[in-house]
Amino acid sequence: MTAVPAVGADALHQALKTYFGFSEFRPGQIDIIRDAMAGRDVLAVMPTGGGKSLCFQLPALLLPGLTLVVSPLIALMQDQVRLLRANGIEAGLLNSAQTATEAAACFRAIEEGRLKLLYVAPERLLMTGFLERLRQMAAISQVVIDEAHCVSDWGHDFRPEYRRLASVRERLPEVPILGFTATATPAVRDDIVNQLQLREPARHVASFDRPNLYWSVETKDRGSYDRLLARARKGGSGIVYCLSRKRVDDIAARLLADGIEALPYHAGLNAAQRNHNQSEFIRDAAQVMVATVAFGMGINKPDVRWVVHFDLPRSLEAYYQEGGRAGRDGEPGECVLYFSAGDLRTADQLIRSRVDAETGEPLQAVQAAARAQLQTVVHYAESPDCRRVLQLAYFGEPFSAPCGGCDNCLNPPAVDDVTLAARQLLSTVARLGQRGQAYGSAHVIDILRGEATDKVIAQGHDQLSVFGIGRGLAPPRWRTLIRRLLADGALMQRDGEYPVLQITADARPLLKGERVVTLPQATRGATKSNSRRAAAGPVDDPLFQALRQLRLRLARENDVPPYVVFTDVTLHALAEQRPLNLQAFADIPGVGQRKLDQWGAIFVEAIRDFHDS
Ligand code: ADP
Ligand code: ZN
Numbered sequence: 001m002t003a004v005p006a007v008g009a010d011a012l013h014q015a016l017k018t019y020f021g022f023s024e025f026r027p028g029q030i031d032i033i034r035d036a037m038a039g040r041d042v043l044a045v046m047p048t049g050g051g052k053s054l055c056f057q058l059p060a061l062l063l064p065g066l067t068l069v070v071s072p073l074i075a076l077m078q079d080q081v082r083l084l085r086a087n088g089i090e091a092g093l094l095n096s097a098q099t100a101t102e103a104a105a106c107f108r109a110i111e112e113g114r115l116k117l118l119y120v121a122p123e124r125l126l127m128t129g130f131l132e133r134l135r136q137m138a139a140i141s142q143v144v145i146d147e148a149h150c151v152s153d154w155g156h157d158f159r160p161e162y163r164r165l166a167s168v169r170e171r172l173p174e175v176p177i178l179g180f181t182a183t184a185t186p187a188v189r190d191d192i193v194n195q196l197q198l199r200e201p202a203r204h205v206a207s208f209d210r211p212n213l214y215w216s217v218e219t220k221d222r223g224s225y226d227r228l229l230a231r232a233r234k235g236g237s238g239i240v241y242c243l244s245r246k247r248v249d250d251i252a253a254r255l256l257a258d259g260i261e262a263l264p265y266h267a268g269l270n271a272a273q274r275n276h277n278q279s280e281f282i283r284d285a286a287q288v289m290v291a292t293v294a295f296g297m298g299i300n301k302p303d304v305r306w307v308v309h310f311d312l313p314r315s316l317e318a319y320y321q322e323g324g325r326a327g328r329d330g331e332p333g334e335c336v337l338y339f340s341a342g343d344l345r346t347a348d349q350l351i352r353s354r355v356d357a358e359t360g361e362p363l364q365a366v367q368a369a370a371r372a373q374l375q376t377v378v379h380y381a382e383s384p385d386c387r388r389v390l391q392l393a394y395f396g397e398p399f400s401a402p403c404g405g406c407d408n409c410l411n412p413p414a415v416d417d418v419t420l421a422a423r424q425l426l427s428t429v430a431r432l433g434q435r436g437q438a439y440g441s442a443h444v445i446d447i448l449r450g451e452a453t454d455k456v457i458a459q460g461h462d463q464l465s466v467f468g469i470g471r472g473l474a475p476p477r478w479r480t481l482i483r484r485l486l487a488d489g490a491l492m493q494r495d496g497e498y499p500v501l502q503i504t505a506d507a508r509p510l511l512k513g514e515r516v517v518t519l520p521q522a523t524r525g526a527t528k529s530n531s532r533r534a535a536a537g538p539v540d541d542p543l544f545q546a547l548r549q550l551r552l553r554l555a556r557e558n559d560v561p562p563y564v565v566f567t568d569v570t571l572h573a574l575a576e577q578r579p580l581n582l583q584a585f586a587d588i589p590g591v592g593q594r595k596l597d598q599w600g601a602i603f604v605e606a607i608r609d610f611h612d613s
Contacts, residue, residue: 007037007062015058019087021570021592026051028206033058035202036142042178043148043193046206048321049302049328052180053080056144060117061089065139066110069119071146072159075278075298077119079561084117086564088594091117094124111137122161131171140175143168145196148179152191157297169197182324184208184317184395208320208395209403212327213335215387216407217380219523220310220340225254227525228308231336232260232288236305237281240290241322243311243346251310252290265291282561284552296322301561302329303568308336312343315373316380316394329567339381341476347374368495379487382480384413384520413520418481421473422510422517424448425481426490428466429503430511438500445470445478480519485510543610544575550606554599565599566590578607 012033016022025033029051032044036059046052060067071077074095084091092106092115109115115138124130134140145151150162169177179192179201193201218227232238232255240255242248245266255262263277263286280286282301289295293313307326313319319337327333351370354363380390386401386409393399402409428447432439437459446453447461450468461467470478482501485491490507493499509515548562548571555562566574570590579585582600591600 011062012058015062016054018593019058019061019089020054021087021588021590021595023587023589026054028204029055032202032204035204036176036178037062039142039176041176041198041201042204043189043198043201044178044180044204044206045184045189046180046182046204047184047208047210048182048324049210049330050182050206052146052182053083056142056178056180057084057089057117059142060144063141065141066115066134067117067142067144068125068134068140069117069144069146070122070125070165071119072122072150072157072162073298074121076146076300077121079300081117081119082560082564086560086595087592089116090114091119093119095121096124107137110134113138122159122165126161126164126167131168135172140172143172143175143177145177145179148181148192148196149183149188151179151195152183152188154185154188154191163195166195166197182321184320186396208392208397209388209399210324210327210333211405212330213324213333214405215323215335215391217337217339217387218525220338220343221523223525224310224338225251228310229255229258229260231306231308231334232262235287237284237301237303238288238306238308239296239304239322239325240288241295241307241309241311241313242290242292243350245292247310248290248292252288255288255290260288261286262288262290265289265295267292267294283555284562293318293322296325299325300328301325302563303331304328304333305331306334306336308338310338312339312347312374312381313337313377314347314370316376316391318373319377319380320391320395329563329569331568331572337381341479344374344378364495371493371495371499375483375486378483382483382520383487384408384415384518407524413524415518415520417516418473418477418519419510419513419515419517421470421478421481422485422490423513424466424470425478425485426503426507426511428464429491429501430507431464431466432461433503438494438502440498440500441479441482444482444501445475448473448478449475477519481517484517484519541575543578543607544571546606546610547571547574547603550603554602566595574603574607578611579604580608580611 012030016025028046032042032055035042036056044052044055056067056069074097077093077095081091081093090109092109094103094106110118145165150157150159151165152158177196177198179196179198181192183189228240240251242251245268248264248266252262252264263280265274265277278299281289282299304326307323309319309322313322323335326335351367354366354370355361356363376394380387383390386403387406388403389399389401425444425448428444443455446456447464447467448470450471452462456462482491486493489504490510492502492504494502510517551562551565551571555565567590570588573588577588579588582596582604585591585600585604586596
């Protein structure tokens with residue numbers, strides 16, 4: 001292990017302000033930094049926007065040698081290097097797309113001992129002789145694996161070249177390895193530790209609550225597009241996720257026709273178009289990105305203010321990650337899911353289309369897993385419970401409602417008591433089970449509603465005592481109830497060619513009338529996100545707008561994204577505190593030494609002008 005000088009808390013705080021401009025650590029950061037400084041292996045799990053980068057960047061600055069950072073995407077590496085340089089930190093990048101001159105400049109900086117952080121693509125790091133060459137040039141103080149879940153094929157973003165990173169341990173046996181990820185599932189975390197051969201790693205798992213985000217679900221109907229348009233008109237960068245390329249193109253075109261700078265992003269566009277559209281969005285030249293889920297992994301834009309899912313995501317975890325792209329900077333963000341039961345049919349068709357490429361046989365296990373995943377997000381959408389409690393419970397984290405930042409807490413939905421219907425349904429399934437039979441939802445609903453279909457007659461199900469006892473409830477409502485009971489575990493679905501319903505032991509208390517079941521009443525429109533936790537920022541403030549314009553101009557002149565100059569957090573603090581001299585300016589969050597020198601005077605002048613006018 002590298003010998004490390006003891007660094008006190010004061011020195012860490014000092015470095016935090018000097019280099020990054022912040023005066024406090026976020027929850028969890030300081031502990032990770034201490035372990036990194038002590039030369040331990042680390043597994044750090046933090047949600048998106050939690051502030052992972054700082055946890056290895058600050059130690060990188062204070063440790064004597066060079067820190068290697070492995071990251072899966074060139075765009076992510078470029079973004080981080082730009083942000084570091086804007087803070088006056090010597091960081092470099094090596095990837096296969098680079099020219100020889102660029103690479104040579106980077107190696108020179110390493111040899112001269114100037115570089116503190118080197119970002120490398122995994123395949124580059126693993127190239128024969130590369131690590132050996134590096135070691136001759138500089139002492140390597142730590143190896144950081146960013147987006148470490150890419151090493152696991154349990155995760156949602158497995159990358160084979162990441163798997164080969166296991167060899168780093170053997171090639172640099174004395175160098176600590178630190179894995180960082182926003183993966184919420186425990187199985188993936190364990191897999192990371194094994195795959196990367198971490199040695200008694202210090203494990204840090206932060207809360208997955210994102211207090212600045214407001215979560216809501218709205219019924220998807222004819223009014224949905226208008227609500228989306230209204231949201232876009234309120235301003236702020238936004239992402240609209242859709243399931244199909246066609247829908248992406250449609251919605252982008254409609255928004256554009258309605259005067260919103262929106263661009264599409266999906267796998268049907270060529271790489272040049274995709275890059276162009278993405279960079280327009282990052283540079284704030286386009287306000288809205290309408291995209292399939294192909295978009296997002298490679299972007300670090302911290303000031304996305306809202307994410308609307310126009311179509312159903314494939315799982316609750318996917319939804320949490322995609323919605324979570326809002327508000328990385330800690331400023332308020334809104335995540336809205338448009339949901340209609342009709343979407344389930346589309347989703348189900350997609351799942352059914354998963355067949356073996358050669359034989360055409362349905363991939364039973366894959367389909368069953370996809371259905372179970374879908375179930376999690378459907379339950380989320382249809383539940384009257386706190387959205388945060390539902391999400392965090394899925395990740396195994398307890399949380400107590402009300403959260404103060406979701407539709408169900410701020411505006412509790414009216415509910416119908418459907419306990420009786422639930423009992424009717426469960427006894428129908430039980431009755432069929434006694435006869436050794438199991439059927440899918442449609443047939444069970446037919447029996448309950450007394451529909452004398454051919455199948456019902458042929459099976460003699462019109463003779464059952466439960467036939468027709470459930471006419472009072474419309475079929476869509478029955479389907480919602482079935483989904484609820486599946487989510488609650490009173491029913492289970494056995495997958496075959498068609499999924500069939502079965503009763504479980506958990507149905508007992510319900511059948512005995514010991515439990516009440518409620519469903520939210522039908523339609524839900526937009527609710528106001530006027531919560532304390534996710535209050536809208538003062539976007540109408542004319543000074544804030546003026547500072548935004550100034551930032552945009554400086555960003556263009558310097559050819560960087562606006563957030564590299566300053567994030568919204570800094571602009572809001574400036575608009576509020578109105579520093580009129582450099583000393584006061586230095587106290588603003590996000591203003592470190594370098595940015596004070598580079599931008600202080602020009603921003604102070606703008607604030608003075610505003611003040612005087
Ligand atoms: P992650 O990689 O975990 O998604 P980032 O490292 O990109 O998150 O950090 C998200 C945002 O939080 C960035 O804008 C970063 O500057 C900011 N941030 C990180 N640490 C702090 C802190 N201690 N105080 C204030 N802002 C912070
Ligand atoms: Zn809530």
